Structures are given as C-alpha cells and as structure tokens.
Amino acid sequence: MNIALLGYGKMGQTIEKIAISRGHNIVLKIDKDDKDYDITQADVAIDFSIPNVAFHNITNGINNNVPVISGTTGWLDDYDKAVALCNEKNGAFIYASNYSLGVNIFFELNKTLAKMMSTLEQYNVSMEEIHHTQKLDAPSGTAISLANDIVSRSKKYDAWELDGDTNNKIPIVAKRIEDVPGTHTVNYNSEVDSITIEHIAHNRQGFALGAVIAAEWIVGKTGVFTMNDVLNIG
Numbered sequence: 001m002n003i004a005l006l007g008y009g010k011m012g013q014t015i016e017k018i019a020i021s022r023g024h025n026i027v028l029k030i031d032k033d034d035k036d037y038d039i040t041q042a043d044v045a046i047d048f049s050i051p052n053v054a055f056h057n058i059t060n061g062i063n064n065n066v067p068v069i070s071g072t073t074g075w076l077d078d079y080d081k082a083v084a085l086c087n088e089k090n091g092a093f094i095y096a097s098n099y100s101l102g103v104n105i106f107f108e109l110n111k112t113l114a115k116m117m118s119t120l121e122q123y124n125v126s127m128e129e130i131h132h133t134q135k136l137d138a139p140s141g142t143a144i145s146l147a148n149d150i151v152s153r154s155k156k157y158d159a160w161e162l163d164g165d166t167n168n169k170i171p172i173v174a175k176r177i178e179d180v181p182g183t184h185t186v187n188y189n190s191e192v193d194s195i196t197i198e199h200i201a202h203n204r205q206g207f208a209l210g211a212v213i214a215a216e217w218i219v220g221k222t223g224v225f226t227m228n229d230v231l232n233i234g
Contacts, residue, residue, distance in 0.1 A: 001219060004028035004042035004066070006057040007049035010134075011071070014208040015046055022212060035060075042066050044215045050136060051075045058082050058093065067092035067218045069211055071099050073141030083224050092218050096227045097141030099210030103184070104227045106199040110146050110186055113197060114153040121156050123188040123195070130175045130183040138162065138174035142184055147172060150186070181207075 001024045005012045008029045016026050027041045032049045045061040051074030061068035086093040129143040147160035147170050160170040181201040188195040217230045
C-alpha cells in the first residue's frame with residue numbers, strides 16, 4: 001500500500017516507521033503546513049498536520065479519489081463540509097480525535113459509565129487532559145469527544161467548558177507538560193466517594209498503529225467512517 005503522510009512531525013515519523021514495518025511504502029511526506037503537493041500516487045493519505053491546513057488536506061485527498069485518515073484536531077468547524085464532499089465524490093474518509101486502540105476502548109467505557117451515572121445527580125463530573133507542549137489546541141480533541149459523550153447521556157450537563165465552574169457545564173482542565181504523549185481523566189465526585197477512569201499513553205506508537213490499521217481497513221471502501229467501524233464496536 002502506498003501511503004501519503006500529510007504532516008511529518010513526531011507523529012508522522014512514528015507512523016512512517018510502523019507503516020514500513022507492516023510492509024507499506026511511503027510515497028509522499030509533506031511538512032505540516034505545506035499545501036502544494038501531488039497526492040495522486042498514494043493509495044491512502046494519513047493526515048496529522050495542523051488545524052489550519054487539515055481541511056485542505058482532507059479535501060485534496062477526496063477530490064483526487066484518495067481515501068483520507070485524519071487525526072488532526074481543531075478543524076471541526078469544517079467537518080460537515082468534508083462529509084458532504086466525501087458523499088458527493090463517493091470518496092472515503094475517517095476522522096478520529098484519537099486513533100489509539102486503548103483510547104477507543106476508553107471511549108466505550110466512558111459512554112457506559114456516563115449512562116450509568118445519568119440519573120445520579122449527587123455526582124459532579126470533571127475532566128483533565130495532559131499533553132506535550134507542542135500540542136496546539138486545548139482542550140484536546142479526545143477530551144472534547146469524552147465530554148460530548150457524557151453530555152449526550154446526561155440530564156445534568158448540557159455542554160463542557162475549559163477551566164470553567166458553571167453548574168451545568170463539565171469543566172475541563174488542560175495542562176501542557178514537556179514529553180507527555182497524552183493522559184485523559186474523567187472524575188465523578190460526590191460528598192461520600194469518587195469514581196475515576198483514566199487513560200495514560202506511554203508513547204505515540206499506540207496512536208500511530210491505530211492510524212495505520214485504519215488506513216489498511218479503508219482502502220477499497222467508500223463512505224464516511226469512524227474508528228468504531230474499523231474496530232467493529234457498537
């Protein structure tokens with residue numbers, strides 16, 4: 001399989017190593033903010049760029065009949081446009097806020113716990129995410145996904161907010177610490193006890209492996225998919 005890497009930072013370099021180890025070829029490597037490139041020799045594109053070029057990368061792939069796996073966060077104001085274009089062009093596209101297999105299991109645990117806690121108003125939810133200092137967006141896309149999954153199952157909360165203290169909004173604390181790949185914590189606190197679930201990434205390899213697996217899965221398919229489709233969850 002010929003892969004285009006759209007964004008060649010630390011994540012792109014890790015994806016390259018894993019893809020090559022699984023027998024794939026890297027036919028294109030671009031800087032994270034480069035928009036001038038030819039994607040047509042690729043069987044699939046993997047985008048880990050930056051928010052202000054992610055939509056261009058995704059649409060460039062779709063317009064050239066190249067399936068796109070995107071893990072860039074912070075661009076989702078244009079997500080519906082990407083979906084519409086993919087459907088119009090009969091293309092193939094996956095966006096995930098996190099490609100780690102462990103995080104996607106964590107997403108499912110979070111949904112289950114949120115459903116169980118939905119009627120127990122004595123518990124207050126709070127969240128924390130920690131990432132490396134090079135991460136541009138805050139809170140992380142993973143934290144937003146976790147919070148939205150809680151909100152959609154909650155009678156108490158209708159939104160999330162960064163560093164907030166509004167009663168009906170889930171507060172998210174975002175920390176940036178050197179060389180932290182990613183830690184996400186969801187807390188339920190009451191006067192009598194606390195329940196916490198947490199995912200700690202030890203390195204980038206889990207995210208990169210999931211992205212390569214998604215790329216392997218999507219080739220030959222058409223439509224807009226999620227990691228639940230790749231992992232056959234739900």
